[in-house]
Amino acid sequence: MTGASGAILGVRVLMALGHLNVETHLIMSNGPGTRSTPRSSAGILQSYINYAQHVYDIDDMEAGIASGSFRIDGMIVVPCSMKTLAGIHNGLSRRRLVLVTRETPLSEIHLRNMLGVTRPGAVVFPPAPAFYTGQTSVDGLVNRSVARMLQLFDLYTKGAESCDLGYGNVN
Numbered sequence: 001m002t003g004a005s006g007a008i009l010g011v012r013v014l015m016a017l018g019h020l021n022v023e024t025h026l027i028m029s030n031g032p033g034t035r036s037t038p039r040s041s042a043g044i045l046q047s048y049i050n051y052a053q054h055v056y057d058i059d060d061m062e063a064g065i066a067s068g069s070f071r072i073d074g075m076i077v078v079p080c081s082m083k084t085l086a087g088i089h090n091g092l093s094r095r096r097l098v099l100v101t102r103e104t105p106l107s108e109i110h111l112r113n114m115l116g117v118t119r120p121g122a123v124v125f126p127p128a129p130a131f132y133t134g135q136t137s138v139d140g141l142v143n144r145s146v147a148r149m150l151q152l153f154d155l156y157t158k159g160a161e162s163c164d165l166g167y168g169n170v171n
């Protein structure tokens with residue numbers, strides 16, 4: 001998870017993966033949107049940590065998943081900042097990679113970086129709300145987005161549609 005806004009997407013992905021009994025490993029960046037703004041303090045950070053099975057410090061070079069030989073099915077960066085998008089653009093791995101990029105409007109540099117990660121196989125998935133589905137709540141829109149993200153990993157869940165954070169707004 002990066003310092004882009006949209007923490008609710010990351011938390012909800014972790015919750016949905018938990019429903020599916022998928023093993024999860026979480027790394028949070030040091031971006032200001034992740035760590036030090038009022039809206040991302042205490043409650044949200046605690047949610048990340050509660051719902052992830054393994055949590056690593058961003059600087060932990062000895063974390064298992066820092067090794068290229070660590071077996072994973074894929075990685076989802078959610079929410080994904082433009083800064084992390086730019087960083088990943090220059091160093092892709094071969095595993096399935098989905099970037100839930102949250103920014104608007106998109107500059108030429110953003111678009112070039114998106115094209116750059118897409119060509120070797122990553123998927124750029126802006127969490128654009130599916131307005132046509134008749135969802136009337138932010139929760140409903142978020143859950144539909146999360147379900148679509150997980151489909152990219154061949155994961156299908158009803159849990160993603162129904163799980164509830166249990167507390168107020170998360171930006």
Ligand SMILES: Cc1cc2nc3c(=O)[nH]c(=O)nc-3n(C[C@H](O)[C@H](O)[C@H](O)COP(=O)(O)O)c2cc1C
Nearest residue numbers: 002003004005029031032033081082083084102103
């Ligand atoms: C409240 C807040 C919201 C932000 N939202 C976004 C966002 O939606 N998209 C984005 O690309 N950057 C956003 N940023 C800027 C990133 O946090 C910043 O570029 C950071 O350096 C990203 O670093 P990281 O990718 O290592 O987390 C936001 C910053 C703050 C403080």
